[in-house]
Amino acid sequence: MQSKAASVGRPAIGVTYEGGDPALLERLVEVADYLEVAPDSIATGTGGDLRIQREILDEWRAAAEKVEIVAHGVGLSIGSASGWNEAYLRLVDELANAVPLRWHSEHLGYTTVDGEPLGTMLSLPRTEEALDLVCERVIRLQGRYPAPFLLENIARMLPDPDGDYDEAGFLNELCKRTGCGLVLDVYNLECDAHNHGLDIDQFLDALELGAVHELHVAGGTEVGGMKLDVHSRQAQPSTVALAARAAAAAPAVWGATYEVLPEAVPVLGHDVIVNEVTRLRTALS
Amino acid sequence: MSGQAARLAAQQRALLALLKDRPVPVGKDPYLDLIRGSRGLTMLQMITAWWRRFDLERRAPLTSRALAHEGRFEDALTLLGRDADTPAAISALAMHFLEQHIEDTDPLIAAVASTERALTLVARGDRSRHEVLWDRDPTPVLNALLAGHPPGPAAPGDFRVTVSRDRPALIAVERRGDLANSCHAQERHHRGHPACSQTDKSV
Numbered sequence: 001m002q003s004k005a006a007s008v009g010r011p012a013i014g015v016t017y018e019g020g021d022p023a024l025l026e027r028l029v030e031v032a033d034y035l036e037v038a039p040d041s042i043a044t045g046t047g048g049d050l051r052i053q054r055e056i057l058d059e060w061r062a063a064a065e066k067v068e069i070v071a072h073g074v075g076l077s078i079g080s081a082s083g084w085n086e087a088y089l090r091l092v093d094e095l096a097n098a099v100p101l102r103w104h105s106e107h108l109g110y111t112t113v114d115g116e117p118l119g120t121m122l123s124l125p126r127t128e129e130a131l132d133l134v135c136e137r138v139i140r141l142q143g144r145y146p147a148p149f150l151l152e153n154i155a156r157m158l159p160d161p162d163g164d165y166d167e168a169g170f171l172n173e174l175c176k177r178t179g180c181g182l183v184l185d186v187y188n189l190e191c192d193a194h195n196h197g198l199d200i201d202q203f204l205d206a207l208e209l210g211a212v213h214e215l216h217v218a219g220g221t222e223v224g225g226m227k228l229d230v231h232s233r234q235a236q237p238s239t240v241a242l243a244a245r246a247a248a249a250a251p252a253v254w255g256a257t258y259e260v261l262p263e264a265v266p267v268l269g270h271d272v273i274v275n276e277v278t279r280l281r282t283a284l285s
Numbered sequence: 286m287s288g289q290a291a292r293l294a295a296q297q298r299a300l301l302a303l304l305k306d307r308p309v310p311v312g313k314d315p316y317l318d319l320i321r322g323s324r325g326l327t328m329l330q331m332i333t334a335w336w337r338r339f340d341l342e343r344r345a346p347l348t349s350r351a352l353a354h355e356g357r358f359e360d361a362l363t364l365l366g367r368d369a370d371t372p373a374a375i376s377a378l379a380m381h382f383l384e385q386h387i388e389d390t391d392p393l394i395a396a397v398a399s400t401e402r403a404l405t406l407v408a409r410g411d412r413s414r415h416e417v418l419w420d421r422d423p424t425p426v427l428n429a430l431l432a433g434h435p436p437g438p439a440a441p442g443d444f445r446v447t448v449s450r451d452r453p454a455l456i457a458v459e460r461r462g463d464l465a466n467s468c469h470a471q472e473r474h475h476r477g478h479p480a481c482s483q484t485d486k487s488v
Binding site for chain 2: 040041042043044050053054055075080081082085087088110113114116117118119120122124125127129130133156157158159161162195223224225226228230263
């Protein structure tokens with residue numbers, strides 16, 4: 001399928017879609033080039049016996065006739081020293097067998113420890129041992145799936161431990177060793193700047209932008225003086241502007257995604273979400 | 286596990302313990318002291334509690350509301366947060382929560398959780414026929430919970446709720462041992478419950 005945006009040489013524009021909302025889907029396929037789906041957010045079953053809901057899988061399969069599908073997981077836990085989540089990979093297997101994936105991605109962090117969920121996602125220390133761990137797993141993933149694999153910078157909520165790399169250096173080394181690409185979540189950069197004083201200009205200057213293949217744009221909220229990565233709102237103008245800046249500087253951005261939580265859809269409404277997709281396309285054109 | 290990876294594992298275990306308010310299983314570590322007093326840790330604990338609440342209110346609204354009306358929902362959330370056996374997949378948390386309550390000591394909570402679990406399974410494609418026994422008329426209870434009201438009094442008696450895909454509205458209620466009523470089993474479609482959203486039909 002030729003994406004709507006690829007025909008004019010711009011990043012394709014995507015949006016989160018969980019499934020089960022046909023009225024929203026009907027509108028999204030008119031304005032977006034791809035849907036970002038999370039296999040683990042709609043899985044059914046327990047423990048290692050997780051499956052994607054059949055109705056949702058059918059819905060995604062039908063949508064794939066009109067738009068491309070990108071998988072973006074939450075629960076792989078690629079950075080868990082005790083082991084990643086194999087049940088999540090079986091969901092990706094199931095999805096990849098049903099729908100052609102343009103690419104798939106995960107967060108550079110961890111959500112479980114010894115199999116127990118943290119209830120949130122934590123970032124990794126930027127150390128050699130963490131890098132070795134993630135690189136070995138990225139290479140295994142690249143051997144398992146033909147679709148390109150990308151990793152996303154996550155917003156850090158906790159202070160950094162001492163590390164061997166700075167923010168950009170860690171990502172550069174990861175991409176260099178594995179050939180994997182990056183999802184650059186520009187809202188997460190704004191969170192890190194607000195919460196921990198990240199210098200975004202310095203970060204972007206140091207990052208090898210050729211590895212950035214997707215941009216994430218979202219709107220969150222601020223609580224207790226901290227900016228939270230909750231994808232519950234429209235993107236701020238600063239976030240869209242940062243995405244446009246990154247898209248202009250990075251030579252191989254395949255797509256830019258407006259991310260929204262399913263829980264926020266009833267609050268925002270379909271019109272707002274459609275407008276956000278259109279707004280992102282305009283900003284990156 | 287190499288020595289380096291063991292260090293990473295130890296740090297991750299310590300952060301898990303801090304997040305869940307458990308004793309930290311390592312010795313003195315200045316970094317962990319920094320985390321212990323950080324605004325970020327407090328915020329993360331708050332956020333994880335929000336996620337659990339939002340997820341359960343969305344995916345298990347009947348049982349969440351029934352517990353809330355009994356003044357037990359906050360405790361249930363806290364217990365769930367400390368539970369080491371919670372599933373890793375975010376979508377499985379609600380089912381885990383429902384399974385925790387199907388044998389609740391309060392028969393009303395147990396019946397609501399069992400019914401909601403059956404509805405959720407069937408709406409996700411399960412072809413099984415589920416039967417839940419109630420000690421009171423389930424219809425006013427479920428309708429009140431769907432509307433966000435306290436369950437209120439319901440006529441006592443032996444009732445059977447059947448949840449199955451072969452029911453036009455997924456769910457049917459009948460009074461056990463009452464032939465007349467069982468011949469006219471009340472089909473109820475509990476519109477508003479997420480389990481029914483994919484098969485929305487009037488009855």
